[in-house]
Amino acid sequence: MIFNDDLGLIHHYMPSCRLGCDKLPALKPSLRRYKHTRMALKSTIYKADCQIADMDRGYYQPHNLTIALHPSETEERMMVRLLAFVLNAHELLQFSKGLSADDEPDLWQKSLSDDIEVWIDVGMPDEKRIRKASNRADKAMVYTYGGRNTVWWNQMQNKLDRFKNLTVINLPKETTDQLAPLIKRTMQLQVSIQDGQIWIGDDLHTAHIVPEVWLI
Numbered sequence: 767m768i769f770n771d772d773l774g775l776i777h778h779y780m781p782s783c784r785l786g787c788d789k790l791p792a793l794k795p796s797l798r799r800y801k802h803t804r805m806a807l808k809s810t811i812y813k814a815d816c817q818i819a820d821m822d823r824g825y826y827q828p829h830n831l832t833i834a835l836h837p838s839e840t841e842e843r844m845m846v847r848l849l850a851f852v853l854n855a856h857e858l859l860q861f862s863k864g865l866s867a868d869d870e871p872d873l874w875q876k877s878l879s880d881d882i883e884v885w886i887d888v889g890m891p892d893e894k895r896i897r898k899a900s901n902r903a904d905k906a907m908v909y910t911y912g913g914r915n916t917v918w919w920n921q922m923q924n925k926l927d928r929f930k931n932l933t934v935i936n937l938p939k940e941t942t943d944q945l946a947p948l949i950k951r952t953m954q955l956q957v958s959i960q961d962g963q964i965w966i967g968d969d970l971h972t973a974h975i976v977p978e979v980w981l982i
Contacts, residue, residue, distance in 0.1 A: 809834035813952045814848060818855050820959040825855055836865040845945040846888050846937060847872050850909045852957045890918040893925050900929040911937040919980060926981055934981035944973035
């Protein structure tokens with residue numbers, strides 16, 4: 767949230783809006799300076815060395831991940847993206863440009879022929895975006911999180927039943943809060959998955975995550 771003294775208003779910048787600064791109205795000189803400063807911001811790079819033992823899928827592999835934290839993205843959202851990766855880990859699964867590209871998901875898995883096998887969005891996408899994901903990919907997934915997502919789900923639930931290849935997973939706020947002590951620029955993580963539950967930790971902390979399946 768940015769308070770603008772020149773215009774006397776409050777401007778909200780939401781990561782999920784995917785709008786660039788060129789959508790703003792004509793700006794006074796001081797605001798143009800702010801605009802250029804914000805556009806110059808670069809993503810912060812995090813590294814995560816994940817040793818994954820997924821007993822539900824019989825998948826046991828290490829993954830050395832590079833995760834770009836977008837300037838408008840919170841660390842919580844970044845860690846939800848990381849959780850989405852480890853839950854669907856595959857040699858072809860990768861992080862996309864994410865918030866930097868409107869036409870790409872947060873993660874996707876493409877075949878060798880460039881077909882989209884898995885499309886994963888994080889947050890609270892609208893119906894139009896979910897329809898796009900369902901039409902373009904063999905499997906579409908949404909990982910939603912945070913305290914306001916129940917309102918989003920109440921509004922969206924009846925609209926999503928028609929997407930037969932869609933899965934919606936909720937990560938409750940009290941579980942994603944457990945990830946905060948794990949956040950470092952370089953992370954060494956052990957991940958165990960069994961009976962739909964996740965244990966993810968380093969040498970000092972372990973988070974126990976129990977995702978809620980809202981739609982499958």
